[in-house]
Structure formats: structure tokens, C-alpha cells
Amino acid sequence: MKKSLGIKTTGSLTPVWIIGSYDAQYKANIMAVAWGGFCCSKPPMVTISLRKATYTYDCIMSRKAYTVNIPSVDQLVAADYVGIYSGRNHNKFEDCSLTEVKSDLVDAPIVKEFPVVIECRLERTVELGYHTMFVGEIADVKVDDTALDADGKPDIAKIQPIVYSAGCSVYHAVGDFLGKAYDIGKKVT
């Protein structure tokens, strides 16, 4: 028996993504976004959603670029911190003892200590309501060499990313390997 919870953003997970950007004076900032994901394979694109009130909104509008930095479970305290406080009043790189590295491809900073970064050029914005979508064209994906598997692909067990539960405001680790896509489903027939 299903229970109606109403018109809200609840019931699903979202990956924890930390957005890096520069303001007009090249101060680097990082912010946690609740809403984000890949949105196109060719050209490879991601989308993140931001409120106009955020510092990062102004930064991306001014630089037309951002990075998606993916923290590990042992970096959760910093990842949550950068979603609580605004870059207008805080230098969040310093507060969290994180190192900013300028991307050589897009006009945005990378978090050196996080295992994955997706570098993006702003492709367009889409006005939705409280949030604006920032569609970014991927310029590169960089992963710590210690977080790659034997085939050179990102290894989830080594990255140890965090998922966020929308509506419950809790974080979880990623658990057991369950199966291969486009493969385990063939058991149906």
C-alpha cells in the first residue's frame, strides 16, 4: 500500500557534488549542490541547479565555467560544510584545508584532494523557478590514479563516493556491488 507524500522532492538519492567556481575577482569558491547529474551523452553534458541567491550562481554567470568535484566518504565533513555556509562570507577552501588548483581547460578551480573532477564549460542556463539549471559541456574528467581499476576506469570501491537522500537530509556510503548493467537483466528471459 503506497502512501502519498505530496508535491515535494523526496524519495530518491542524488550524488554529492561539490561545485568549484571563480568570482569576478578570481576568488575560488566551492559549494555543495543538491540537484545535479549527467544529462547528455553526445556531447557529454552535466546539469546542476542553483538558486539565484547563491554566490556560485554569480560566479558561474561571470566565468561561464564550473567544476564538479566528487568527495570520498572520509571528506564528508568538508562536503557538508560547503553546503551550509556562503562563499560571500567564508573562504571555504581555507576553512576546510582544501587546495584549489586552476583547471587548465575551463575557468574554474579544482579541489585537489577530492578523487574525481568533471570540468565544465557553461553551455546554457534554463530558468525553472526557485532553481536555475546550469547545463555544462564536459571538457574533461580527471580521476586520481589510485582510484582507477586495472582497465583504467573509475573504481567506485576506491572512489568511495557519497549519496545524499533528498527529503531525509542524510548521507550514505555506497555499498555492495550488485551486478553489471545490460547483463544481469538477461536473467529475465
Place this chain on the structure above:
Amino acid sequence: MKKSLGIKTTGSLTPVWIIGSYDAQYKANIMAVAWGGFCCSKPPMVTISLRKATYTYDCIMSRKAYTVNIPSVDQLVAADYVGIYSGRNHNKFEDCSLTEVKSDLVDAPIVKEFPVVIECRLERTVELGYHTMFVGEIADVKVDDTALDADGKPDIAKIQPIVYSAGCSVYHAVGDFLGKAYDIGKKVT
């Protein structure tokens, strides 16, 4: 030391979402989408991305509605199956022994056996390239009463959702609880 993996959609997780829709003749279909997530809080909205070649693309265009159905780990075989085969040649509800229930709010079918459904009205489409984004306004979120916590919120430990690792084509379960959002980050100061 970070290694460049190139311009591709890799390195991050995405939730496993199964999209329900009707075609012009009211045949119900389900399909796994790789790209999807919440995208706005007010009004509450989701986005999914589909290729024009898919059957679901035509279905949503004709009915202006879809459902996001979230399976549990023990429903992974069906969840993967509906991403392999097309609804043009298969009745995927029947093949997977799943039950379609018509939404009373939007013109789309719900997967009865999956613990969570997000019912959506198509708000707009955004052409990106290989994929088209379908932005949906949430009409309701319904969750099995056995998957709610004591406060009536969705309980991740009971829903047991699946995450998909883009770029590696593997599924993982959700693991340990790590902390509360807007809270654990306060340890920085």
C-alpha cells in the same frame, strides 16, 4: 596525481530510475534511464534525458506525462532488463511479472511492486544533442508504507535503492549511514 579520462560521462553515480509511460494506444511501457535527477525545489521538478530513438520518447511526447519508479535491490534484474529491450517489441511489464497501475494524477502507469513512484507532468523539453531533457513537474510522490520511517519519511534502509555507476556500467547497493546533512559539516569550525 589525477589522470585525464577525456570528454565523457564517467566518474559519478546516478540513481536507478525506471520511467513509466503510455503510448498513443494506452499500451504501458517501462524503461531504465541513465540520466535523471531532481532539478528544482519550487515548483518541485525532476529531469530525465532520453534519446529520440526510444519508444518512451514518443510515449511521453504523446501523453505529456511520465512516472519515475524506484526499484529495490531485489528488483535489479527487472530494472536492468527494461533498459536492454525496447517497448516496441516487448511488453516489459509482462516479461518482468510487474503490475501496471494507472496514476490517478498524471497520464502514465505506475509500477506497483517498486517501493517509490514520482508522478510527473511534462513541463518542457530541452534539446541538448543525442539526448533530450524532459523536465517534469512533480504531481505527487508515493512510497510503500512499509518503506517509511517513524516520522513518515522515506527510509533509505527500507527502500534499498540501487545506484548506477556511469562509465563502468555497474550497479551498487546503498551502504552505511554516514551522517545528517547541514549538521555533520559544523565539525569543521
